[in-house]
Amino acid sequence: MPVGHAHSIKVHLVALPLIRWGLEQMVRGAHPQFEVVSTASVVAESLPLLERQPVDVVVLDLDGVDGVEAVADLQARVRAKLLVLTASHDLALLDRVVMAGVRGVVKKCEPPQILLKAIEKVHEGELWIDRGAAGRIFLEMARQKAAQRNDPQKSKIATLTSRERQTIAAVAGDASAPGKVIASRLCISEHTLRNHLTSIYSKLGLSSRLDLYAFATRHSLDKAV
Structure with missing residues (x-):
């Protein structure tokens, strides 16, 4: 062959x-x-x-x-x-x-x-x-699942990809920055940023960047990962 x-x-x-x-x-x-x-x-x-x-x-x-x-x-x-x-x-x-x-x-x-x-x-x-x-790893996964069952918000956060968490940190870390600036810092296009935010809003049950900022601050997602 x-x-x-x-x-x-x-x-x-x-x-x-x-x-x-x-x-x-x-x-x-x-x-x-x-x-x-x-x-x-x-x-x-x-x-x-x-x-x-x-x-x-x-x-x-x-x-x-x-x-x-x-x-x-x-x-x-x-x-x-x-x-x-x-x-x-x-x-x-x-x-x-x-x-x-x-x-x-x-x-x-x-x-x-x-x-x-x-x-x-x-x-x-x-x-x-x-x-x-x-x-x-089996024990850690079991521990995480148990924690998620006890905290619905953690269950939502667990569905985020690494890239989505980076996006949240970038948005929440500079809430007043325009999308163009955030996209540039993440080395992605504005279109890709919008796609990430749409997915994030859907997973977390949010509807705006203001909601995302509040959620990220409350759950310590505003720090770079």
Whole structure:
């Protein structure tokens, strides 16, 4: 089966240049099962590439310049399954990225074949995380659901995406700023800002920026995430 076959697993890589080069050589060397469709240094560069040509799996170096919020934003905006590569031993950080929607975590100390296997399994719909992480995440999700049942407002807030929370913080942090200014600060168009606000109003049961400012202040959503 040649590279580019419809049944190959299409991969996008996000890492700083030196790490990205090594990852690309590894994945390309495993053809025809895998195809590196595109690469980028950071999430912001990835989004337009993934909009033009969707892929099956995104492999992201978590030790690069992007934080958990960028990972959550990427997951919210693309259909691809996301797998992260890391040398971190911070269990809380790794749990957060999985809670944000990451389907797999591979440690850099593991053999290259493990990463290739993880890409395959994540593509097939499986989670690639260790049992300890799965147990911690299950308990945290159960705790959050219990808290949401006791507080309807928290339940609404839980439906917000990372990008929507960033939008709320930007709007509430400068309530008098015109939409054009807010959109510029978020590096989005005014049209996209209006779409975000429409979704936010619907989820939170609000009808105006004044309502949003009051809600954000009351629930501490006016701080940058």
